[in-house]
């Protein structure tokens with residue numbers, strides 16, 4: 040038998056479990072596709088930071104999802120590894136096949152219970168109740184840690200919600216999750232719903248209630264915290280609030296709110312908050328969803344004090360305008376400038392401050408890139424180093440195609456031209472292309488060497504720091520047959536960064552094409 044489900048003991052009533060679904064609900068966000076290796080890396084960071092449960096994916100969805108969940112299950116050291124399954128025996132079996140490798144596996148099965156969702160499988164209330172009983176029983180026969188979710192719970196009739204929650208508990212569910220699937224609820228209602236279930240459902244005190252909120256009305260964090268105050272002891276969330284539409288509850292927000300306002304919300308999580316910034320950057324890079332500058336906790340401006348009055352107050356006493364320390368989330372307090380005379384040891388120590396622990400061979404590679412950057416740019420700031428680290432994770436030697444040489448001619452007289460050499464599957468190819476501007480000419484050259492039908496959905500450029508020698512980070516989102524991928528890159532030359540981001544997206548598209556060949560099990564389901 041596997042290790043038992045995480046339990047909250049009566050003596051530990053202030054402990055709130057953190058369930059991270061960045062790799063499942065987060066990845067479901069159109070365009071936020073991550074590669075297999077990126078998923079494993081994020082799962083390792085989540086495990087290391089003390090997240091209790093990692094929802095690693097939806098194993099029936101594709102072979103790629105299945106393999107990612109299985110490999111994350113094998114690598115996890117502490118966290119419970121959970122997979123999602125619809126209310127069907129085929130889904131649940133496939134989910135178990137993937138999570139069973141974990142030291143602590145969990146099956147999460149769900150069905151939409153609101154009137155609108157009941158109409159989709161065309162089940163009446165009794166038929167749906169029977170399906171819930173059968174599928175939760177089946178899951179529990181495979182795994183002793185089973186989570187059940189009535190999707191769209193916040194728009195489900197209360198009597199029916201009580202009835203199906205009771206059925207799921209009797210069938211063996213150890214966690215009951217209450218999703219606000221469309222981000223419709225508000226804090227008072229979110230609390231009242233949990234309180235109502237605790238009062239009315241027999242056996243409710245023997246399981247853990249979870250809260251799963253979406254941010255359509257900007258209330259996901261408030262709704263999750265209200266549910267905790269009412270008795271929920273698991274918060275479902277994602278890094279940076281990544282997720283479909285307006286996203287999910289942001290992990291960093293609920294964890295820091297519970298830490299900073301522990302005086303009025305006396306609950307604990309097991310998360311090491313100093314790891315927040317590093318994982319936030321990682322998720323932003325691999326998902327291609329940049330964090331908005333004024334985003335709570337992890338936004339670039341969250342700790343920046345621009346106004347004279349604020350700066351003066353901060354210098355006298357940081358608490359005047361700061362309710363938490365930057366170091367609480369893993370931001371270094373100083374922005375020590377590096378330059379071309381900085382040595383390897385200084386770089387290693389600076390990167391460690393920024394949350395990057397590198398092996399000697401990785402440091403050697405990053406040091407070469409750092410020297411090249413410092414040659415072009417007099418002062419190298421923290422943000423430059425972060426962009427450099429992110430770039431080294433997005434451009435890999437084993438990529439199907441890489442840019443070898445690019446020369447672009449631009450100016451007031453058109454057309455602009457690009458001469459490009461790319462290594463594609465180990466062979467060099469060159470082309471000359473023209474376009475309406477340097478980026479258009481460059482993209483035309485890439486397309487001439489690697490013809491494809493993917494459509495460019497988004498092209499975004501950000502300056503990493505100030506000054507005309509600043510690096511640019513470029514994000515490119517592309518769509519092919521309804522599937523989206525995002526590429527990113529950074530360089531002091533905006534056109535080079537653009538070319539590398541475009542090629543990064545195409546490399547992901549190739550991986551995606553291989554991954555989404557329908558899973559054998561999915562065909563049988």
Ligand code: KIV
Pocket residue numbers: 064149188190191216218219220221251253
């Ligand atoms: O939002 C939702 O309802 C979900 C369920 C699958 C739990 O993500």
Ligand code: ZN
Pocket residue numbers: 064218220251253
């Ligand atoms: Zn969701």
